[in-house]
Amino acid sequence: MSDKLSSLAEGFAIVPADNMDHLDRARSDIFKLTREVFKISEMNPASGFNNFHRHIESCTPGQFNSMRVELIKRITVEVDVSKLVFDAFEETITKLLGPDILAQRGCNLVLQPPGDPNPSELHRDAPANSPYEIVVWVPLVDCYKSKSMYILDVNATNTCLELLEKNPSDWDAFESHSKRLAHTPSVPYGSALIFFTGLLHGSEINQEAETRVSLNIRYKNLFSPSGLKNQLQFFKPLKISNLARLGASLELREHFR
Amino acid sequence: MIDGRLTSPQPEQHEFLQIKARKEGGEIVFYGAEEYRCFRDQPFVLNKLRRTPGVTDVVFFTFEQFCYGDKLNLKLMKEIILSGYGLHFAREDLSLNSLQDIVDNLPVFLAYFYACKQKNSHTHRELLQGLV
Numbered sequence: 001m002s003d004k005l006s007s008l009a010e011g012f013a014i015v016p017a018d019n020m021d022h023l024d025r026a027r028s029d030i031f032k033l034t035r036e037v038f039k040i041s042e043m044n045p046a047s048g049f050n051n052f053h054r055h056i057e058s059c060t061p062g063q064f065n066s067m068r069v070e071l072i073k074r075i076t077v078e079v080d081v082s083k084l085v086f087d088a089f090e091e092t093i094t095k096l097l098g099p100d101i102l103a104q105r106g107c108n109l110v111l112q113p114p115g116d117p118n119p120s121e122l123h124r125d126a127p128a129n130s131p132y133e134i135v136v137w138v139p140l141v142d143c144y145k146s147k148s149m150y151i152l153d154v155n156a157t158n159t160c161l162e163l164l165e166k167n168p169s170d171w172d173a174f175e176s177h178s179k180r181l182a183h184t185p186s187v188p189y190g191s192a193l194i195f196f197t198g199l200l201h202g203s204e205i206n207q208e209a210e211t212r213v214s215l216n217i218r219y220k221n222l223f224s225p226s227g228l229k230n231q232l233q234f235f236k237p238l239k240i241s242n243l244a245r246l247g248a249s250l251e252l253r254e255h256f257r
Numbered sequence: 258m259i260d261g262r263l264t265s266p267q268p269e270q271h272e273f274l275q276i277k278a279r280k281e282g283g284e285i286v287f288y289g290a291e292e293y294r295c296f297r298d299q300p301f302v303l304n305k306l307r308r309t310p311g312v313t314d315v316v317f318f319t320f321e322q323f324c325y326g327d328k329l330n331l332k333l334m335k336e337i338i339l340s341g342y343g344l345h346f347a348r349e350d351l352s353l354n355s356l357q358d359i360v361d362n363l364p365v366f367l368a369y370f371y372a373c374k375q376k377n378s379h380t381h382r383e384l385l386q387g388l389v
C-alpha cells in the first residue's frame with residue numbers, strides 16, 4: 001500500500017485491487033442480474049455496462065427507475081457485494097481500519113447513462129455518518145472525465161466549508177467554488193477510489209459516450225464512533241478479531257453475571 | 258414490543274414488527290410497550306410473555322431498547338432465551354435463538370452499545386439539530 005494511502009493525507013487515494021478474482025466475480029454476478037432485469041443480450045460485462053444506455057432507450061424515466069430499484073433489491077439479496085469488494089481490497093481496507101471491520105449491508109449501485117440529468121449533488125457523508133468510516137468507490141467500467149466523480153481533498157473541503165459558513169444561503173457560490181477546487185480522478189476498472197467520509201464530493205452529468213456503472217460501499221472499524229447511523233442496522237460484521245472476542249467474553253464474565 | 262422513546266410512529270413500528278415476524282415464519286399476536294419509567298430495565302416484557310399462552314418468540318422494534326440503561330441489558334436477553342423464547346429485533350433484522358447466539362454476537366453488541374453511547378454520537382445530533 002502506498003504511503004499516500006496509508007497516511008490518507010489528502011483524505012482520498014486510488015488503489016489497485018489486491019485480488020482481482022473477487023472484483024471480477026462481483027462484476028460478473030452484478031452484470032448477470034442486470035442482464036436479467038433489463039433484458040440485455042450482450043454477454044461481456046465491460047461492453048455490456050459501457051453500452052448499457054443503448055438498452056434503455058425506450059424506457060421512460062419512471063420505468064428505468066423501477067428497474068433500477070428492482071436490480072438493487074436483487075443484488076442486495078443475491079450477491080454479497082460488500083464481502084466481495086472487501087476481499088478484493090482486503091489488505092488496503094484492513095490497514096486503514098484494523099482487524100475488526102463492519103461493512104455496509106445494502107448495496108449502492110449507480111447507473112449513470114450519458115446525459116442523465118440526475119448526477120449526485122455536492123455533499124459529504126459525515127456528518128451524519130461516522131467520520132471514522134471510509135467509502136470505497138468501485139467503478140465496474142473505466143471511469144474518466146465526467147464519467148467519473150469529483151472529490152475535494154481535505155484542505156479544499158475545509159476551505160469550501162468555511163466559505164459556506166460565511167455565506168450559508170449562497171449555495172451557488174459554494175458549489176462553483178467547490179467544483180473549481182475539485183479533482184476528477186480517472187479510476188480504471190480494477191481500482192477503487194477510497195476516501196474519508198468528511199470530504200466533499202459529487203458527480204457531473206455524464207458527458208462521455210459510455211455509461212458509468214459504479215458501487216459505493218462503506219466500511220468502518222467495529223469500535224469507532226458511529227455518528228447517527230444505527231450501526232447494527234446499517235452495517236454487518238465482516239471480521240471480528242480474537243482479541244475482540246476475548247474482550248467480550250471477559251466483559252460477559254466480569255460485568256454481566 | 259414497540260419503543261415508546263423513538264419518534265418513529267407506532268404504525269411504522271407495527272409494520273416493521275409484522276415484517277420481521279413473517280420473515281421468521283410467525284405472526285404477531287399481541288403488541289406491548291413499557292411504562293416510560295421502566296425503559297432502562299424493561300421489567301414488563303418477561304412477565305407478559307410468561308402469562309400469555311401460545312407465544313413462542315418476542316420481536317422488539319430495535320436493539321436500542323436494550324441500550325437505554327448504563328449497561329447493555331444482557332440480563333433480559335439471557336432471561337428471554339432461557340425462558341424458551343426466540344428473541345428478534347425488527348429494525349436490525351437480527352434473531353437470537355440460543356445463548357450461543359448471544360455469545361457469538363457479543364463483540365458486535367458491545368461495540369454498538371459503546372459506539373452509540375460515545376459523546377461523538379451526541380455531538381453529531383446536536384450539530385445537526387443546531388443547523389435546522
